[in-house]
Amino acid sequence: MAIAFQSATDKWVKCLSGTGTIRAVAVSATEISNHLADRHNLTPTGRKALAEAIVAGLILSSYCKSGEKVNLNIQSSGWSHQTIIDANSTGEVRGYVLERAPADIQLARNIGPWGIGLLSVLRTKHDDAQPYIGTVPLLTGHLAKDLTFYWLQSEQVNSAVGIEVFMENDRITIAEGFLIQAMPGATEADISLIEEHLKKLHHFDSSSEIRSTPTRLLSYLLENQSFQLLEEQPLSLKCPCSLDRVKRSLTLIGVEELESMLAENKDFEIDCDFCSETYVFSPVMLGELLREMK
Ligand SMILES: [Zn+2]
Incomplete structure (x- = not known):
């Protein structure tokens, strides 16, 4: 096995609201993102892209059933030609970014750094069941926004997704993200409450207390709601190559x-x-x- 790196700090935390109508996961993947970016010898831009994609892949795999895995494949006109992330239900992840030379990146106004293209998610089950693939266009060039569209389009679930990567001196200081989903029975009030919090989240900087752990982030996002922590999963880099x-x-x-x-x-x-x-x-x-x- 080529790499097996268990992070002491990175994890995902999953919870369910007291009413059972909202579920959420928060992911912190700072250490594994830096570790893999070092191995791939990426530029600062490539590091940022890799970290965003790792967080996205882990958010996707956090709701996999036991034994399932996901393959996130982003083909885009922005900072990478192609980015692939494999992640599974036990928090193991691997992946790579094929960077595009900065001089070759030409993005239309109002398009985020990923540019336009395609985002595919392949879910593979442990048994021989048919894998499921969902593909949506990358429209905004912002991974979190385009993933929100993925859940709506492919799985008909109303979701709020956030992915934040902060850098300092070419190192990733924070790679985190969250997914909040309205389950059947969620009220309009439940959803608008969360949307209000999401708007405020962007006013905090990387040093904010709420970013210190996934649990704190969840407490903030689901403020005024009782919720139950369901799972805390440590994360690791693992590649089965040999x-x-x-x-x-x-x-x-x-x-x-x-x-x-x-x-x-x-x-x-x-x-x-x-x-x-x-x-x-x-x-x-x-x-x-x-x-x-x-
Ligand atoms: Zn490998």
Whole structure:
């Protein structure tokens, strides 16, 4: 296994309102975002994009059933060509950002940094059940807003989503987010109360007390409502890549290509896209692989 990094501080916290009509999750993923961004050697912009996408992926996976996982795929005209995040119901995440050169980014006025494009969410179940894919257009270029549209469009659920990433000296100081959803039976009053809080949230800066933990953020968002904490899940980076898996993918490029690699008589390095682990193949290893294939 290439990476397995358990954060001591990052987690998601889920709760349900006393009336049972509103559910919410708050995610804090600062440490794992920095750790993965370091491994991928991203620019400050790439770090910010990765952190936003990690928070989004974890929000999506937090409501997965046991054994399910999600794959968030963002193809866009803004700060990344493509961003992929895998996350599962136990808070494990991995992913990458293919950055676009700043000179190549041309966004229309009022469009957020992600630009326009497509946002897809693939949900895979543990058993052999058919995976479910939901795709919506990226319209605003703001991930949280476009995700709100995703829940409405794909799952017909009224939601409020927030994602905030703060940077200081090219490091992520806060990567957090939340999802609040109206369950069947929620009243207009429930929903408008939350909307009022959301508006106020933007007036707080990164040093605000309410941002210090996911539980505090939830208390703030659901102020004046009794709510019950349902789950606190520590988060980790985990990539299941291995030398064997890379070997298997190498066999797909075919005997001819491998033979020409072998003819160069040098080491080849292959990096895992998801975690940047490097696997080195010596001429001896390539020779063995070829013998196995023939
Ligand atoms: Zn990997």
